[in-house]
Amino acid sequence: MDLNKLKVFYVLSQVKSYSKCAEKLFVTQSAISHAIKSLEQSLNMALIEKKNKRNVISLTEQGKTLFRSCQTIFSEIDKTKKSLLKSSGGMEFIKFGSTVEFGMSIVLKNINFFLNKYPNIHIDFKLSHNLFQPLLDDELDMIIDCRPHAHPEIKSIHLFREEYSVIATPEYIKRNQISKLEDLGRCNMISMDSDLVWWSNFINVIPVPKQSIFNRITEINHVRGIIIATLCSIGVGFVPKYTILRELEQGILVELFPELDILNDNINIFIRHKNLSENKFSCLIDFLKTLML
DSSP states (O other): OOHHHHHHHHHHHHHOOHHHHHHHHTSOHHHHHHHHHHHHHHHTSOOBOOOOTTSOOOBOHHHHHHHHHHHHHHHHHHHHHHHHHHHTTOOEEEEEEEOHHHIIIIIHHHHHHHHHHOTTEEEEEEEOSOOHHHHHTTSOSEEEESSOOOOTTEEEEEEEEEOEEEEEOHHHHHHHTOOSGGGGGGSOEEESSTTOGGGHHHHTTSOGGGTTOOOOEEEOSSHHHHHHHHHTTSSBEEEEGGGGHHHHHHTSSEEEOTTSOOOOEEEEEEEEGGGTTSHHHHHHHHHHHHOOO
16 A cells, blocks of 8 residues: 555545645645545545535545554654654654744743753644644644643643733723723723623623623734733723733733632643653643743
């Protein structure tokens, strides 16, 4: 069997989409289709079922058997590659994922200390809000995420408690006379979404009668955008506290209702169990635990 065609089959089986497979392998969809058809012909059996209504492919029983073998084959190839690089004194690579704001505000600002200490470790970064599936697909070696995930192949390691703050500029507070929760009813709420799911950690701790006071919402789909809009007195923002510590210290932003016990999220490291024994990952995990929010 052609190893390149097996690789195409293996990736397609993981992502379950011809377009995603083509994107991941940097080829055309027709090239993916040709490789799969050629592999099926060489084996004289069908490996891929037709797409369902959701445009997602599935494997035949023979395809499932081949996929399990591919998992072993490409895992061994990867281990051998890593072993050869290590024995030759070459670089060790880590594919690391983080949520966008945490990656920019915390990880990238501090990672040079780690890279200087371990010059033989090279890290590539993916900043995204969709990280768990790439981890399962082996596109990433380890990730940091504030959303909970559970999977038998994945180890979760607690890193931080992520505190949130309701914020506004002194000028906006004065203009809208904000002193109590009810005053937010005449304010513009800046949120990731129009349903204020982004604000749920705050809304869920205020009395039920006051949970319906929000009726003016501006959507901005990025934490940094919410911060900038708040700094420009466009409205009231809700963001992780670590992202605006300097602005709070300087007084250009004010934390509203600090007496409320706003619900917090956990920031966790997620990594495959099979990677935990590798020294490069242990070193990076130990370093990340030293970072202070």
